[in-house]
């Protein structure tokens with residue numbers, strides 16, 4: 001008789017987006033003539049850049065001929081892509097990362113979820129609060145998080161590190177030392193970044209305590225300020241305490257194409273186990289999840305043409321974020337983020353909860369956003385709007401909010 005992994009039953013389910021969906025559907029049914037603008041989405045909307053489309057087409061054509069056909073991809077990814085990544089993302093920033101430390105994959109979400117399999121079940125996990133839900137969920141399924149308290153929305157064995165207005169959305173170093181520390185900068189959902197000096201403190205802390213930082217840099221391309229690091233390997237000593245996740249989703253529009261990579265430095269060795277060698281043995285490693293065609297498209301992201309086109313795409317979303325940020329400020333809101341990430345994190349008016357503000361915005365302005373409380377208890381009192389929509393809709397939404 002088979003038995004199931006009981007840990008899966010502990011997952012509270014995707015309450016956030018299903019509730020939003022239900023509320024929006026109910027509103028459109030009751031107001032069929034009202035045009036709803038969605039500024040809650042975490043998906044890109046602009047088409048793939050021409051340089052990428054060209055690379056895709058030519059790779060497809062290669063697959064049609066016996067001389068240029070490609071079967072299973074190499075375990076870590078094609079060398080042409082790993083070399084382009086090292087040159088474009090690390091060498092150019094003075095970081096000591098080698099091509100054979102790059103593991104190409106089908107996106108950062110899977111890598112962020114699966115990485116925890118390398119670690120013992122008794123590791124203590126720390127996350128920022130609020131946070132992208134994937135880090136906690138994957139540890140719940142593994143059985144590392146203890147019991148869930150529905151009233152607080154917290155797991156008994158997880159160390160939560162509040163990120164609030166008071167600490168500038170950069171958490172204090174935890175008093176109870178965790179083993180695995182998930183950090184995401186620039187951050188989803190708050191849109192806030194960390195300075196290199198602040199991140200260095202985390203790297204020093206991890207090295208001193210023997211902890212590991214799991215650094216999600218999915219929004220690296222949106223960084224606009226000088227003192228914000230593009231990769232954790234800009235910090236001294238990160239090679240001995242950090243794994244980094246990168247994605248082509250938000251910088252290049254690959255949310256549907258699927259491509260990402262994870263950096264696992266060879267210096268990460270514990271109890272006779274090299275994390276690099278262990279990650280090379282992970283499930284599904286044989287084809288690394290990313291087809292030749294997609295890896296060729298990824299290579300085009302680093303071409304001169306590709307870079308220029310993607311810079312424009314990022315600028316388009318950041319212009320939306322600026323429109324939201326400045327519009328909300330003019331309307332009297334306190335806003336954060338939107339400078340180094342396409343997310344704007346606003347404080348809901350005093351006396352309202354995040355969900356009350358959601359209803360208010362939907363009913364009064366026909367604008368959909370995401371309640372901050374859905375990302376963790378410290379998100380209560382905040383609300384996320386994203387710059388991923390069309391510019392026209394973004395402007396329209398802000399005009400409506402200003403009239404409230």
Ligand SMILES: *Cc1c(COP(=O)(O)O)cnc(C)c1O
Pocket residue numbers: 042106107108109110132184188216218246247248249250254255259260
């Ligand atoms: C969108 C996003 C990712 C990227 O996920 P993919 O699987 O590469 O599409 C990773 N981390 C965060 C925080 C994100 O918001």
